[in-house]
Amino acid sequence: MDDKILLVDDEKGILTMLENLLNQEGYTQIATASSGNEALHLVENVAFDLIVLDVMLPDIDGFELCQQIRKITSVPILFLTALTGDLDKLMGLGIGGDDYITKPFNPLEVAARIRAQLRRQNLNKSSYVGQEEEILDFGVFTVHKSAGQLIVNGFDRHCTAKEFELLVFLCEHPNRIFTAQQLYEQVWGSALQGDEKTVVIHISKLRKKIEKDPANPGILVNIRGLGYKFVPPCKG
Structure with missing residues (x-):
């Protein structure tokens, strides 16, 4: 496979184990690093397709x-760390992480999540090839699918890959309720729990990017006990 993967961990045993496992899965372009x-x-020098990152680096x-x-x-x-607290997870995902797995971990689960992330990303890339610009226009914000761009009130708002994929999925399925597990399977591409x-x-x-009042959302709505749904904002 052509996907380039970077594994970052200060435990040599984990790096070797993951590299061998991914080699068995068919991934051969793997780089490792034991420090930040x-x-x-x-x-800075290689265009990687996915990064597995430990938190406790020297x-x-x-x-x-x-x-x-x-x-x-x-x-x-994908964060892979011994830090298991909710605040640590909030921090990791809040600053740009796309997934978070805690140690000790099942190596097969890590491989499955990596595979799912890459498969989803490659599907998105191939769907944009030769495609005319598709814009989802909701007035206060527009989603430029092929450019991977979110424009809110005329300003470009940066999204991570998974934030953008999640937003596109919800925008393409307005007024439908999805559980968090269903959204994880659809966007992260994994049927695992x-x-x-x-x-x-x-x-x-x-919500912080597209809602007028993120504390009282009217677009990405939580239906208590059921899940989330995207309610298109009124234009005008």
């Missing part, structure tokens, strides 16, 4: 490193 500075240097905090990486690329970042907090945090980040 080494990882940042690689990201030189740069993984959260800080994620923020620096986000200045360079919007490719999926997903982490509902991942979806909740991404919904919260999108």
